[in-house]
Amino acid sequence: MTPDPDSGSDPDSGSDPDSGSDPNPTPDPDSDPDSGSDPNPTPDSGSDPDPDLDLDNPYLDAVEEGVAVGACRATLSDRGLELARHRRHLAEEYAWGIPNAQAVATLRDHDPILEVGAGNGYWAWLVEQAGGDVVATDPVAPTWAAADDVELYADVEPLSAVEAIDRYGHDRTLFVCWPSEGMAWPADVLAAYEGETVVYVGTGRGACNADHGFHRRLFDGFELDETVAIPTYDTCTDRLEVWRRDRSE
Numbered sequence: 001m002t003p004d005p006d007s008g009s010d011p012d013s014g015s016d017p018d019s020g021s022d023p024n025p026t027p028d029p030d031s032d033p034d035s036g037s038d039p040n041p042t043p044d045s046g047s048d049p050d051p052d053l054d055l056d057n058p059y060l061d062a063v064e065e066g067v068a069v070g071a072c073r074a075t076l077s078d079r080g081l082e083l084a085r086h087r088r089h090l091a092e093e094y095a096w097g098i099p100n101a102q103a104v105a106t107l108r109d110h111d112p113i114l115e116v117g118a119g120n121g122y123w124a125w126l127v128e129q130a131g132g133d134v135v136a137t138d139p140v141a142p143t144w145a146a147a148d149d150v151e152l153y154a155d156v157e158p159l160s161a162v163e164a165i166d167r168y169g170h171d172r173t174l175f176v177c178w179p180s181e182g183m184a185w186p187a188d189v190l191a192a193y194e195g196e197t198v199v200y201v202g203t204g205r206g207a208c209n210a211d212h213g214f215h216r217r218l219f220d221g222f223e224l225d226e227t228v229a230i231p232t233y234d235t236c237t238d239r240l241e242v243w244r245r246d247r248s249e
């Protein structure tokens, strides 16, 4: 993945999601690893919810000994600490959010999808493997990949998020994974999008992703329909959320 041109910053920079209370915590489907009797539990990196979904997911393969699904504190193992240290490198190689089969199946079930800020197209590649229809866009990744002669995982069209809406309209589910921290474009694309469904992978308000305007627009304009736990690094609280347009007013 190319570095974010907006800030040049690591999306993890700034707030540590563990350091304060997450104002929008997602109910954790897994128990707190601290509360169990096993001080060094084997992390669960995700059971496959769809036995027919046979994904080539090298990212999950690479991290599965050190992450756990839906955990704020992914694992107590040394491997978890090691992975957390290499997280930026792994994110650039694959993606910031770690996809598991359940998340990919959920996306596939909401296709057709327009992904904005898609980075190197890793999530889109998995959705395509699952048989989903996804258009991946990012204003920088394709140029960066071409310059460095790097293969993207999927076709990524060189469009900003708002340009992507202008090009593809409002009939697709809008998907965004780890939108840039503190940047305006995630809120801008929600303002531009008139469709029904947004799938968001990231942390809650006040943590690592987007700005308050983005989270406020989600809360004001949409209702949380579904949450899917994904594997997380130590200290991370990201998850997949499906938001439906609130047309009650």
Ligand SMILES: C[S@@+](CC[C@H](N)C(=O)[O-])C[C@H]1O[C@@H](n2cnc3c(N)ncnc32)[C@H](O)[C@@H]1O
Residues within 6 Å of the ligand: 001, 002, 003, 004, 005, 006, 011, 091, 094, 095, 096, 097, 116, 117, 118, 119, 120, 138, 139, 140, 141, 159, 160, 161, 162, 176, 177, 178, 179, 180, 185
């Ligand atoms: C933190 S990265 C996340 C990338 C990818 N979704 C992932 O999970 O690895 C944020 C991405 O937003 C892209 N970006 C920057 N400005 C953008 C804009 N105006 N519209 C859409 N994407 C943008 C960056 O190029 C970068 O790929």
